[in-house]
Amino acid sequence: MSCIVKLHVHLFFVAGVRSHEQSFLQKAGYMQSFSIAMATFIAPAAAMTTIVTHVLAGGTVTAAEAYALMSLFYGIGVVIYIIPMALKPLSETSIALKRMKVILLMKETTLQYEDPADEDNAIEVTGGSFCWTERLEEVEISASRENLDEVGTENAKDAKAAGAEKLLEQNGTRKHTYMLKDIDLCVPKMETVSGSVAMDGSMALVTQQAWIQNATVRDNILFSKSFDRERYDKVVAACSLNQDFEIMMNKDLTEVS
Incomplete structure (x- = not known):
């Protein structure tokens, strides 16, 4: 999967x-x-x-x-x-x-993840602490340095079923992303301080663009999966997309590319 x-x-x-x-x-x-x-x-x-x-x-x-x-x-x-x-x-x-x-000259990174304890989860982060930095030893691990401490175990059942996953915490207009590794070469690296990360299957990182397909927003979220309203609504809420839909003319049926 x-x-x-x-x-x-x-x-x-x-x-x-x-x-x-x-x-x-x-x-x-x-x-x-x-x-x-x-x-x-x-x-x-x-x-x-x-x-x-x-x-x-x-x-x-x-x-x-x-x-x-x-x-x-x-x-x-x-x-x-x-x-x-x-x-x-x-x-x-x-x-x-x-x-x-x-x-x-970047350090080579080998991604090796264990299988999730729960088969229904696509991604599990247990007791995880992460920080934005290029050199972990130069950063003081504190909330003031935009760390993500003690994330806990994050379930991705609904996201896995819909074919998309965003682990976001809404804080006003700021979105803190629970990330696993680098998402782009121009962005400081997300270092794993403590905890474990488990993942089922493969993962695609989409950078520098908000959408993958030249289609509607809904098609980009479903990604060829069958439409299930209940699961779809849960994924949209988990990804904090409701506010984005409000500013779109046709909401999730808006054409994007």
Whole structure:
């Protein structure tokens, strides 16, 4: 029996990353606009300033000299315009290589889970404590560090029957996800501090997208299983999806992709 696990990262962590990224994109946009404007403006401005200064100093400038001077400054303007464009891919390459290095040097992880004590459960977490960190020894295990302490045994009977599983704890607008391991390379790792995790069958981790199929929300939850209203409602409630359905035009029959 296989189950699909749809996981959502900490909303505030994602919002912080996006806000940080947005500030850098704004600065990059301003710098690019400034460089383009300067490349267009600097050539005629520099040529005009040079000619006027030379004439005011008592010199003379012929048409041929003025033409050659304008060509020289326009050539300099082209160089000024190209340099930022050349530096951009170089900086992007440097950033990409650093990210690849982090991924390639990550510690190898072997996932080995025992079978659940109850055959009706897809996932069991007993006495589990988890924390968000890349280095477990650098994190103080406390509630203030967004740990998930003493999760207890979580039953996934209804989720298993419906073919989807989300173990979520609703706390206002914040959703804390009971996760087993990494859900994406850009997110800090979820370290297991104590307790045991048991799982029946295989598990698929779906990252960077809320839905798997280009179909309705209900089809994504059922995942080709037969529709059972009672079980479906239990899964929707366990996954804290009722609030999401309220903002959708056709609720769970809304087309998503």
